[in-house]
Amino acid sequence: MSNLPGPPGLPHTPYRITNNGPLTPNTHNFNTVFTTPGSSFPSYPASLSSTPILSTLIPPSLSSRRRKGKENDENVLPSGGPVSKKPRIKRSLSNFEKLHKFYAFLKHELEWSYGELLFRTSEDFAGYDTTSTLAQSSSSTNLYATREQMAAVMQHFFNGNGSYTTSLILSNWLKHPYGRLQRSSPEMFSVTIPYTSIKPVRAALTSFAAQVVQEKLVTEAEDAIKVSSGLHVSLSSHKTGAKKLEWTDIGSATVEKTKKIIREHQPLTWSLLMKLAARPPRSLNGAKVVCVKRPPELAVTNVISTLNFSRSSRAKLLPLATGILYFGSSASTDLFRYRSRIAEMPAYGSVIRAMQTLAEHEA
Known part of the structure; x- marks a missing residue:
């Protein structure tokens, strides 16, 4: 145990240092009067007149409670730990960026052509093998859809419940600039060449429409x-x-x-x-001519x-x-x-x- 000087401005108060505890002052009764700065009246420090400074230890429960209070204070940064950063907001991809990722996935991951993708996704997959390991484990990961999810997506599209319907897709195909060279093709609107054997999109679409309408007209005539x-x-x-x-x-x-x-x-x-x-009907002076x-x-x-x-x-x-x-x-x-x-x-x-x-x- 050794003695240390007391706080500055106060009479000398010896502190004793114990081997397993904090600094604790010797208990004294201070009788020395000192003058409060800015005042001519003598006073005694109320906390020092009869109560020893740091005479008792803070209970561990209170100490931990005080630390928790500070750590939970939203206006006070926690001391001794890293400052938490707000998570970055993920930027949404544009349509063109999504197409970049899609075509890369189609080529390198699926190893499909665009035509094979359309064909595979439009055929009935009722005959596919669903006992494979991939099909069985598809429900536990988001990378693979279950059979029910695939059926729901296809049914949603074929029933015309989505925003992007078949009619809009066919309209884009028929007007796409890549098929412009086929406008003068002899296969356009053909009723003699089976449309399933016509490869260009415009010629195939027009021949498909012509042949389907032709079959419908024949059916109506037979009914009549x-x-x-x-x-x-x-x-x-x-x-x-x-x-x-x-x-x-x-x-x-x-x-x-x-x-x-x-x-x-x-x-x-x-x-x-x-x-x-x-x-x-033509209009003549605002009236229709019949x-x-x-x-x-x-x-x-x-x-x-x-x-x-x-x-x-x-x-x-x-x-x-x-x-x-x-x-x-x-x-x-x-x-x-x-x-x-x-x-x-x-x-x-x-x-x-x-x-x-x-x-x-x-x-």
Whole structure:
């Protein structure tokens, strides 16, 4: 133990140093009066008059509590530790930067071409092997999607629920400058070359559209010439299925009835021929001008009816009415022969049998 001088400005107070403790002063009762600076009144230090300085140790619980309080103070930097830095905000990539990463991943990681990527992601993967180690461990990592996730993504796209639909993608492909050289290709809008064998995008898309529409028109025509459609009329009572010809089938309502049947069974054919039969209405002094001399509806009805009669000689409701009109007008047999040749009306003999059937019905 040794003695050290006390605090400056105070009388000498010996401190004793112990082997296993902090500095603790000797307990004294200070009787020395000193003057407070700036004042002429004597005073005693209240903390030194009877209480020893640093006479007791701070309990460890209080000491640790005080340190924790300082460390938890948001306005005080923790002492003795590194200053924590705010995490950097990750900059979002632009679309072009994402494309850079995507094409690099496609080439170096997947080792796929762009065409193979589109083909693989558009085919049905129901037959893929799902028992592989990769497929089984895909649920435990974000690098690989599960089968359910893949199915959900494809279903979302094919149902048109996303913002980037098939129509927008096909529109980009059809207008893309890389396919501009194919505009004059003989494969454009081809109905003779299978579209699956056409490689350029523009030619393949246009040929695909033409061939799909062609198949749809044929399907509609086959549906329209069925017995159940209403275009069939029978000239004999021995035939079953078709309605026997009556006077109510021939008259001013025949054209309207035929048009109704055609529009019901051949909507796409009707729409396309209506586009061909008339131009868009012109405006004259702010009013739309409609063609009344050659109404497009009558022309299209007659054309489609002729095509259906050419496809099936039994779908002859309107052509037979035309033949009866020619018969009543005493048209020459040469005119009957010509009109029958171009499928506008039945042959002269068929018209005669139709008149006999109507006569029997009248009797």
